[in-house]
Every structure is written in C-alpha cells, then in structure tokens.
Amino acid sequence: MKMRKKSCTATLMFAALLFWGTHSLAQVPSGATPVTGTNAAAPSPTASPSPTPSPIVLGTPKQMPEIVEYFARSLAKNIKAAKVRGDAHPERAFQNASRELATMALAAAANPDKAKTINYEAQYTASLETSRTDKQIGSSARTTGSTSATDKPGIPYLLGLAIDHGAVTQNINGSTLTLSSSPYALIASIPGNGDTAETYNNYSDFTRVGVSASFDLQDQNDPLASVHRKQLSEWSVKFRILGDRSARSEAAHTLFQQLMLPALQNEANVLGSGVQLEFGGEDAANALQAFATGTAADIAAYVSSPNYSDGSAEDELTKRITDSVQHRIYANIASFALPPDQIDILSSFLTRFKTATDAVLSSSNTLDAAIKDLAQKATLTLGYFNERGSGTGSYSVAKLMFEKKPPHFTQIDFNASASAYHDPNPTLNQTTFRDATAALGFLQPFGKSPFLTDPNDKSRITVSFSGRYERLQENRHVPNKKADIAVANWKIEIPVGQGVSLPISITYANATELINEQDVRGNFGITFDLDKLRLLVAAK
Amino acid sequence: MEQIDTVSYKVIQGENVKLTVTAHTIDEEIAVSLDGGTVNPASVNPAIFNFQITKSNGAQFLVVDCHFKAADDANAFYQFSLEGSDGGGQFDASSVRKDDFIKRITYQFTLPKSK
Numbered sequence: 255m256k257m258r259k260k261s262c263t264a265t266l267m268f269a270a271l272l273f274w275g276t277h278s279l280a281q282v283p284s285g286a287t288p289v290t291g292t293n294a295a296a297p298s299p300t301a302s303p304s305p306t307p308s309p310i311v312l313g314t315p316k317q318m319p320e321i322v323e324y325f326a327r328s329l330a331k332n333i334k335a336a337k338v339r340g341d342a343h344p345e346r347a348f349q350n351a352s353r354e355l356a357t358m359a360l361a362a363a364a365n366p367d368k369a370k371t372i373n374y375e376a377q378y379t380a381s382l383e384t385s386r387t388d389k390q391i392g393s394s395a396r397t398t399g400s401t402s403a404t405d406k407p408g409i410p411y412l413l414g415l416a417i418d419h420g421a422v423t424q425n426i427n428g429s430t431l432t433l434s435s436s437p438y439a440l441i442a443s444i445p446g447n448g449d450t451a452e453t454y455n456n457y458s459d460f461t462r463v464g465v466s467a468s469f470d471l472q473d474q475n476d477p478l479a480s481v482h483r484k485q486l487s488e489w490s491v492k493f494r495i496l497g498d499r500s501a502r503s504e505a506a507h508t509l510f511q512q513l514m515l516p517a518l519q520n521e522a523n524v525l526g527s528g529v530q531l532e533f534g535g536e537d538a539a540n541a542l543q544a545f546a547t548g549t550a551a552d553i554a555a556y557v558s559s560p561n562y563s564d565g566s567a568e569d570e571l572t573k574r575i576t577d578s579v580q581h582r583i584y585a586n587i588a589s590f591a592l593p594p595d596q597i598d599i600l601s602s603f604l605t606r607f608k609t610a611t612d613a614v615l616s617s618s619n620t621l622d623a624a625i626k627d628l629a630q631k632a633t634l635t636l637g638y639f640n641e642r643g644s645g646t647g648s649y650s651v652a653k654l655m656f657e658k659k660p661p662h663f664t665q666i667d668f669n670a671s672a673s674a675y676h677d678p679n680p681t682l683n684q685t686t687f688r689d690a691t692a693a694l695g696f697l698q699p700f701g702k703s704p705f706l707t708d709p710n711d712k713s714r715i716t717v718s719f720s721g722r723y724e725r726l727q728e729n730r731h732v733p734n735k736k737a738d739i740a741v742a743n744w745k746i747e748i749p750v751g752q753g754v755s756l757p758i759s760i761t762y763a764n765a766t767e768l769i770n771e772q773d774v775r776g777n778f779g780i781t782f783d784l785d786k787l788r789l790l791v792a793a794k
Numbered sequence: 795m796e797q798i799d800t801v802s803y804k805v806i807q808g809e810n811v812k813l814t815v816t817a818h819t820i821d822e823e824i825a826v827s828l829d830g831g832t833v834n835p836a837s838v839n840p841a842i843f844n845f846q847i848t849k850s851n852g853a854q855f856l857v858v859d860c861h862f863k864a865a866d867d868a869n870a871f872y873q874f875s876l877e878g879s880d881g882g883g884q885f886d887a888s889s890v891r892k893d894d895f896i897k898r899i900t901y902q903f904t905l906p907k908s909k
Contacts, residue, residue, distance in 0.1 A: 329896065
C-alpha cells in the first residue's frame with residue numbers, strides 16, 4: 255500500500271484550489287506554546303493564502319490499515335461495554351473518538367508503512383485499593399470479638415463491616431459486628447454534591463476523620479438486628495494527623511503535574527494539530543461530520559435492534575466502523591486532498607502520535623509508582639474510643655496509631671494508648687486512670703488468595719504477628735488478677751471473595767483482664783470491605 | 795452555539811466557548827488542546843477552560859485528553875459541558891470513563907459555510 259501521487263486534472267485542480275482557498279490550516283508543532291484562556295495556535299482568520307501548491311489526493315488503501323482495524327475494534331469494545339452497563343447512548347463512545355479515528359485513517363493512507371500499531375493506555379485494575387492493608391475494618395483490640403492485638407490507622411472511605419468472634423484481651427467468648435465509615439462519604443452522598451473533585455477539594459478534611467461502632471452480636475444469623483444502642487460495645491472517632499496520602503491528595507496532584515501533564519499535553523497537542531491539519535478546511539470538516547454522524551447512526555441502530563447480541567457485538571461493531579471508514583472516508587478521499595507539504599506532515603502523524611502515546615504510557619507508569627510510594631509513607635492517626643465493654647464500667651481510650659511500610663520490609667504498626675473510667679468503682683479497686691497499653695505488630699503480605707477469581711482483585715493473604723502489653727491499674731495487689739498483661743497474637747487473613755476476607759488468629763496471653771490464668775485461644779471473623787467490593791464490581 | 799451531537803457544534807467566528815469539567819471520584823487530570831495549541835484552565839475544581847473561535851470557516855478542534863491513575867476509583871469519570879457566548883445554553887458534552895479504551899474526546903466546532 256503505497257501512496258499514489260496523481261497529477262491533478264484541470265477540473266480537480268480547480269476544485270482543489272477552491273478547497274485550498276478556504277482551507278486555512280496551520281501547522282502547529284507538538285508542544286505548542288501554552289496560552290491561557292485563548293487559542294493562540296489557531297490560524298488567523300484574516301491571513302491571505304500564499305501561492306497555492308497543487309493539492310494531492312491520497313491513495314485509497316487496498317485493505318483496511320491495521321491500525322484502523324485495531325482502533326475500530328477497541329471502540330467496538332467500548333460501545334459494547336456501554337451497552338452492557340445500560341448507557342442510553344452507547345454510540346457516544348464512538349463519537350468521542352470519531353475524529354481521532356478519521357485522522358488515523360487518513361494518516362495511514364498517507365503513510366501506510368509507519369506506526370502500524372499504537373500502544374494505548376494500559377487497562378487499569380482496582381489493584382491498589384484491593385491491596386490495601388492499612389485499614390482497621392474489624393473491631394479494636396479491646397472489644398470482645400477482636401481478632402487483632404494492634405489497630406491499624408487507615409480509615410475506610412465508604413463503609414467497612416466486620417464480624418469478629420473470640421477475644422484477644424478478655425476472657426469472654428463474644429461476637430462483634432463493627433461498622434466503620436468516614437463523614438466524607440455522607441457529605442458526598444448529599445444530592446447536588448456527588449463525589450467530585452470540587453466536593454473533595456472543599457471537604458477533603460473530612461476524609462481525615464473516621465467513625466466506627468461495634469455491637470455485641472445477639473443473633474449471629476441476623477447480625478444487623480444487633481445494631482441498636484443497647485448492644486453498642488464500642489464507638490470510636492479517628493483523626494488522621496499526618497497528611498492525605500491518597501491518589502486525590504494535593505501531593506498526588508503535584509506528582510501528576512510534574513510527571514504526567516507534560517506528556518499528556520503533548521499528546522493532546524499532537525492529536526489536535528493532526529485533526530486540524532486534515533479536517534480544518536470546509537469540505538473536509540463537512541465530510542468528517544458526515545462520517546461521524548453517519549457512523550454513530552449506524553451504531554445506534556444496531557445496538558437498539560433485535561439483531562444485537564453481546565456475543566457477536568464486538569465483531570459486528572468493528573465491521574460497521576471499518577465499513578464506514580471505507581465508504582465515508584476512503585471512497586470520498588478527494589474531499590481530503592492536501593498540499594504536498596501538509597501531506598508530508600500528515601504522513602509523519604502516526605510516528606509523532608505513537609511517540610506521544612508512548613511517552614504518556616511511560617509517564618503514567620512512573621506516576622503510578624510514585625503514587626504507590628506516596629501511599630506507603632508513614633501514617634499517624636489519633637483515636638478516641640468509648641468502651642462500653644462487658645464486665646467493667648464504661649471508659650474512654652485515647653490511642654495513637656502509627657504505621658510505616660519500609661521498603662523491602664514488613665508493614666509495622668505501633669499503638670500506644672491510655673484509658674480512664676467515666677465512673678470508677680472503688681469497690682472494684684478502680685481509679686479514674688484505668689490502663690496504659692503499647693502494641694507492636696508486623697504484617698507481611700504473601701501471594702494472591704487462591705479463592706479469588708477476579709483478576710482485578712489483588713487482595714493478598716496477609717500474616718501478622720503482634721504483641722501487646724497492658725498495665726491494668728485496678729488489678730494491682732488483687733488476688734487472682736494480674737496487672738501486667740502481655741499478649742502475643744498470630745493472625746492470618748485470607749481473602750475469600752470480592753471484598754470479603756476471613757481473619758483467623760491464635761492468641762496467647764499470660765493473663766486476661768479478669769483472671770490470672772494463662773490463656774490460649776483461637777479467634778476468627780469475617781470482614782466486608784465495601785470500598786474494595788465497590789471498585790471490583792465497577793471494574794467489571 | 796448550536797449542538798449537533800455531544801461532540802460537534804456549530805459556532806461563529808469570535809464566539810467564546812467555555813468547557814466545564816466535572817471530575818467524579820478523581821482529581822482533575824486533563825490536558826486540553828485547541829488545534830494543537832495548549833489551553834490552560836481558567837480555574838480549577840471545577841476545571842474551566844475558555845477559548846475563542848478564531849477561524850472564519852471550516853472547523854476548529856478541541857482535544858480533551860484525560861488521565862486516570864491505577865490508584866483511582868474504577869468508577870471514576872469526567873463529565874463535560876460546553877457553553878458558547880453566542881447563546882444556546884449549556885450542553886451536555888459527553889464523558890470519559892476510566893475503563894474507556896480511548897480516554898480522549900475530540901470536539902468539532904464547525905463554522906458557517908463560506909459565501
């Protein structure tokens with residue numbers, strides 16, 4: 255497939271001259287000078303055409319160029335996905351990229367041997383959220399059903415739900431239902447707000463705050479029936495002290511501007527200049543509009559017809575798009591004639607565009623790595639816990655939770671807390687000061703869970719070991735009780751489904767708060783991380 | 795400005811056009827180019843891009859290139875609206891989702907036929 259350079263007939267020359275006279279194109283180099291609020295790169299409307307070279311009509315490819323076929327199939331997948339998710343206008347997926355496709359089709363006709371394939375953006379997965387190990391979804395270490403000796407500082411974005419059975423620090427067999435969320439989720443759910451960049455910008459401080467409530471389970475067959483005040487065993491408010499490490503943080507935006515924006519802007523400029531070069535003239539613009547409108551109508555008719563089926567949609571849509579390229583662009587190629595110098599520019603478009611898209615991909619990977627590093631920076635959270643536990647009076651706990659993920663080392667969690675009774679009972683040897691604790695945990699992620707079938711779900715099996723020391727003031731000098739309580743906890747958490755994991759732990763304690771006897775017990779639970787579940791469902 | 799479809803519009807020379815971006819569950823990470831020239835945002839959160847139609851005939855093209863990080867919500871999407879100074883109101887101007895293969899929109903602004 256080589257471009258055929260024809261000598262124009264007098265008639266064609268006349269038509270082309272007319273075309274060129276109205277075709278006020280401007281060759282805009284990639285990375286054109288930035289302007290603010292106006293389009294400095296646009297050609298002057300009053301510029302007089304210079305002596306007009308003879309336009310050249312591109313040769314019609316003998317077969318559909320590989321890159322056009324590839325692009326059309328990709329658009330077909332988008333259209334089908336839009337149809338499957340119930341979009342009212344699946345054809346809009348085509349319309350968005352119709353000018354890009356047409357530019358590629360003509361560039362491929364101008365120089366079919368170059369840049370047969372362009373690697374577009376990688377398919378994203380829900381990997382980062384699903385691989386998070388910093389969130390405390392289950393109940394805190396003090397509740398009757400906890401499976402953990404340390405608490406993690408991360409705050410659920412949407413809603414976490416966990417059921418724990420067992421006890422780490424108390425000699426009670428109990429089950430606990432824990433619900434956790436962030437006030438930001440409530441603000442974003444208000445009609446008119448939505449979880450937009452504007453809302454996040456205005457209310458991102460609320461993502462620093464997490465709230466949770468744990469309920470003693472009465473009926474394990476109907477956990478939510480226990481969600482009432484009488485069964486409330488703990489509520490907490492957490493405040494993230496250190497800054498936002500999320501992908502929407504200011505730090506992440508700065509990384510985007512430094513690592514990504516230049517490449518993205520260049521890609522947009524290369525494409526923009528290419529489309530303008532080829533279709534800026536009146537005839538070409540009209541022919542382009544006819545191609546886009548006609549193809550979109552074909553697609554809309556097909557996806558709403560009884561003939562549509564998900565099984566054959568990709569092939570059918572690809573064929574309709576490439577047929578339209580053939581009939582509306584290649585069969586009408588005279589509408590897109592260009593002067594020789596602009597043909598040269600067009601013929602290098604695919605090469606320049608491929609260079610630009612490659613740079614975008616490379617920058618995107620660099621940015622993703624930087625965002626991952628950002629997420630692994632140290633986290634420090636201050637928590638207030640109101641305990642209404644079994645066997646003791648109500649008390650308040652202030653707790654600092656620190657987490658660090660050093661490179662090539664396990665995740666480290668450290669907690670330090672102190673608690674005070676609201677209404678100490680002297681007959682139980684209680685004073686206002688109740689206890690002080692320190693806990694240290696190490697968490698190591700291992701391979702992907704064998705129970706997960708969704709390739710987007712990167713949840714990994716994690717194993718943690720933690721130790722906790724508690725100085726319980728009221729147990730001093732009391733027979734059969736111990737004031738210095740040490741706990742060692744080994745835990746494995748296995749993802750068993752989308753956003754669902756099964757924590758199992760074994761705990762050794764030199765004593766419990768209630769009795770001076772060594773204790774070894776097993777704990778298990780189930781956690782539902784709706785943040786992960788939402789992302790995985792959306793990724794389908 | 796008159797809407798033909800969500801990505802094509804009839805405009806007149808000298809018309810000022812405003813593109814408004816609403817980023818859902820994502821930061822504003824977009825680049826905008828008019829005929830190959832960078833258009834910087836006039837404001838952010840929401841991002842607003844203003845530009846002027848300078849040609850007298852043919853068409854001008856606005857490329858809106860969107861970026862999504864791997865860490866961004868799988869539901870993330872950008873919603874666009876366009877409004878011209880010559881009237882017609884504000885138009886729904888399509889959207890780009892994280893799972894779209896092509897994460898760009900090219901808008902066509904067509905000028906009246908030359909006489």
